[in-house]
Amino acid sequence: MKIIISPAKKMNVDTDTYGVTGLPVFLGDTKILMKEIQKLSLSDAQALWKCNDKLAELNYARFQEMDLERNLTPAVLTYEGLQYQHMAPEVFSEGALTYIEENLRILSGFYGVLKPFDGVTPYRLEMQAKLSVHGKKDLYDFWGERLYRELTDGNHLILNLASKEYAKAVEKYLTPEDRFITVEFGEWKNGKVKQKATLAKMARGEMVRFMAENHIQEPEEIKAFHELGFSCEETLSDEKKFVFIAG
Numbered sequence: 001m002k003i004i005i006s007p008a009k010k011m012n013v014d015t016d017t018y019g020v021t022g023l024p025v026f027l028g029d030t031k032i033l034m035k036e037i038q039k040l041s042l043s044d045a046q047a048l049w050k051c052n053d054k055l056a057e058l059n060y061a062r063f064q065e066m067d068l069e070r071n072l073t074p075a076v077l078t079y080e081g082l083q084y085q086h087m088a089p090e091v092f093s094e095g096a097l098t099y100i101e102e103n104l105r106i107l108s109g110f111y112g113v114l115k116p117f118d119g120v121t122p123y124r125l126e127m128q129a130k131l132s133v134h135g136k137k138d139l140y141d142f143w144g145e146r147l148y149r150e151l152t153d154g155n156h157l158i159l160n161l162a163s164k165e166y167a168k169a170v171e172k173y174l175t176p177e178d179r180f181i182t183v184e185f186g187e188w189k190n191g192k193v194k195q196k197a198t199l200a201k202m203a204r205g206e207m208v209r210f211m212a213e214n215h216i217q218e219p220e221e222i223k224a225f226h227e228l229g230f231s232c233e234e235t236l237s238d239e240k241k242f243v244f245i246a247g
Helices: 027-038 042-049 053-064 082-087 094-103 139-143 146-151 164-171 197-213 219-224
Strands: 002-005 104-108 112-114 157-160 179-189 192-194 230-232 241-246
Touching (some): 002 164, 002 197, 027 053, 027 139, 042 053, 082 197, 094 197, 104 164, 112 146, 146 164, 179 197, 197 219
Parallel strands (some): 002 157, 157 179, 179 241
Antiparallel strands (some): 104 112, 230 241
16 A cells, blocks of 8 residues: 655755655656756746745755755655644654555655655645646646556555645546545535645644554554544545544
8 A cells, every 4th residue: 555645845954863765766857857947047936936035035045056865854854744743753663664664655746756765855846836847838747647657566555645736646547456545634514524724734644643653554444543533434435535524
């Protein structure tokens, strides 16, 4: 089973907590993207990133000075968003660390697919960014089916904890041989299930931690998840979707 999650925009450098075990599988492609972004002016880069002046200047400087092979941070530690805060990999047991290395994959507009302990450097590039590279209209086109093929190499069961923006890079290439299960976290509101982005991000991180510490091997086992007040709603769930409701 492969568990897929999204990256986070906010990143940091941590070269002390855990060691890097390798470089990203698509590093050659990442170098192509880096060189394209390095050609941009600050204003064009800011338009691509859709961020404020301070963040644009920070990330523009990062790209100008970028080294993809030195002073690297394990991917699972470099992202600082709510999902990663609630996952809290820095306090995982040895068994949990082994579990995520085998099963967890982070999708990235810049790196493609990351293993948790692949070495990365801070960057800004969302999957939906309108970056045209080598005749490809955007990043979905640039990566094509390669992310899907990397995830399903010898494995055809994917548990989707990624946002729609990132899951989309994989879903369009699924075949009847694959089982792709999307996990949704929501709340009842006016008789309907509504998903709040903040709570969903927190729950995704808690779910990864739950799976890692319990060495979950079969998707149905995650239905025992009860963190943050969530429980699985069987009446809304099916083979392709597991729905968890808070409250």
